[in-house]
Amino acid sequence: MKYNSITAIVAGLVVVSTSAFAGEDSVLTIEGQEFITQAAAPAHMENVDTIYSGWVFRTDETQALEMDDFDNPSFVFVEQAEELFETVDGSAGKACVSCHESPEAFAGLRAKMPRVNDAGELETLPELINGCRTERMGAEAWKWSGGQMSGMLALVGLQSRGDIVDVAIDGAAAPFFEKGKELYYTRVGQLDMSCANCHEDNYGNMIRADHLSQGQINGFPTYRLKNTKLNTIHGRFKGCMKNIRATPFKEGGEEFKALELYVASRANGLMVETPSVRN
């Protein structure tokens, strides 16, 4: 167990760090459980010592919304997904519950996603869900970032809330990790920036009205006050690319899947916070 030593390392860093930021010391508790929102960066990260949950960078008001499930607007969508879970759909006449006794069967899954399957393919949570719909239920695939999918992602992810993110990057995952890493550091768009320019070099800084975080995805899908809905991982990647005037990659495409694996692995050591609240 590494976490005892990590606390000591983190404490040491805070002392020497010149870029301490507001919110760094806030403590996240959800339903009585204390969450790890900062941890020593995983060994593969060369330029960052400490990783932080995006929650740390939000205002007190936004932070509070995630600390109580009654206040967290995501739970409206989680409840809708609970109904969907039991709703028959498709030519096979089945519902999710016909084969999965309850959403709790998915405990632990979100912390390890995305992952490479036995066939050597990188698979994400939306693909697993849509795979069941199209191949086992005879139902139509849900849209990647549509309301039904994002709600189901929240319900499935919630079962791993509080688990330590532990995404595999070695073995069969290695080529996807490398591809994602390259994308993370490649400058794109008319503003000519990479993800790293904002989320690695400048987290903790204000960029106009926004307090820059490390762009972590351990809380996705995330309810955003800005658009009052659940936002998917690839939906968020797309938004950041458009903001720098770059043509986004396709949601569910090979590029975003590899980027997801890489970004997910930058949170190895933080906890799953699904469904989180952001502005």
Next chain:
Amino acid sequence: MKLTTITFVAGATIASIATADTVAPGDVKFDEYGAVAASLTGVAGDPANGRKVFMNRKKGNCLACHVNDDMSEQSFHGEVGPELNGVGDRWETAELRGIVANAKMMFDGTIMPGFYKDAGFNRTLKKFAGKSILTAQEVEDVVAYISTLKE
């Protein structure tokens, strides 16, 4: 000086007046330190318009990354780059022109966008492809404006 063409930037309200002397983005001459001695248009910059371009989120959006006390009426000033208070004392006009046109010529690898650059990008959104963020005259206007920022 003869004004030959008037181009309208897509969707923008400000018409930029291009003269026969306007230097195209690819032809800007940077010296070894990244400064640009010659005006991009030959028309003196308008600091009042430069101030607007500086704060406009769809134009310079300089305030996204820089604190500027001359705009204390604006509520959000970024902190990605250095404060620009007194920047007119610290740099010559030619240096400021170089920094705004393409800061990467002076600050290697900087996050600051090149505002007068229209090629060499990766996956630019269609509606911005082949275009610079600012027009030549807008660069001159911003340079004229930030030159007035003195301690």
